Amino acid sequence: MDKIQVLRKISQIFFFIYFIFLTSFCLCFFGLIEKFILKGSLGDLAIKLAIFIILTLLFGRVFCGWMCPLGFLFELSYKLRLKISKKRKLPTINEKIHNKLLYFKYVVLVLSLILTYYLSTYAFCQICPIGFLTNLYGTVISLMILITFLIISFFDPMAFCRYFCPLGAFLSIFSIKPLFQLKTNEKCVKCRLCEFKCPMQIKITEKIDQKECIRCFECKSACRKNAISFKIPLK
Incomplete structure (x- = not known):
């Protein structure tokens, strides 16, 4: 493992511990967006959201690859399969299907925001896979989704991150042409x-x-x- 991968693993472990065990702040700042829709302001949390957006504009989706605890868990899942199977090439799905599924996360993004507004609740937070671990808005459904995608990621690497994550969709908008x-x-x-x-x-x-x-x-x-x-x- 080269130096950059060592640094990334340290970062992932640090943020996993930070978000899951040391703070009640939602690890996915998508919750901040839902909060803005519900309450009309972010208060001090606006600074955190601005920092994440600026990081994305500069470096792309570094949050997904270096800080997101969900991404960390799903990565462990697909790498476990590689270790067991001893394959050097990651499994892929049909290119046409893959290219179409990439847009589904934007559908999840829009639906989450619409439901948050009309239902006056944190729509995505209640089913977010990591919600069960953070003990914020997580439900039994969020636990089931987490287990389901851990299994799926074992066979299809980072499937949730590729096709379903509304935060990934949100960050993608700011990552179309990052500085780096x-x-x-x-x-x-x-x-x-x-x-x-x-x-x-x-x-x-x-x-x-x-x-x-x-x-x-x-x-x-x-x-x-x-x-x-x-x-x-x-x-």
Whole structure:
């Protein structure tokens, strides 16, 4: 494991402990958006929301790959399968189905906000998979969803993050063209080792979809040619 992956694991473990055990603040700041709809203001929490948005505008979906406890759990699930099966290539689903499912998280985002407004309740928080662990608004349904997606992620890496997470959809909007971008360079030989390791099933050797990339840098770690960089594009 290279240095960047070591740092990422430390970050994931830290934030997992912080959100689950050391604070009652909802780990998913999507709850802050629902709170704004319900109460019309965020108060001091507005600063936290602004920080997350600025981070996303600068670096892309770093929250998803470095801080989100749900992403951490789902990553452990699919890596457990890799360890058991001893496969080096991540499983993928049909490309046409995958490309269509990517938009479903935006449907979840819009529906969650609409239901929050009309039902005057934290619509998504009550079914959020991590809600059961944080003991905030979690229900038995949230526990069932967590277990279901842990099982699904065992076979289809990061399925919740790819297709269902409204927070991922929200962050994607600010990640369409972040300041720092993941790019391939002239050293790339199209071997696709990076794609074999990408848990988000991104066609890295063709065009990196910045809004879907969670900045896990598994691709960069897998590349043997140092053909992937993370920097401000010059052009």
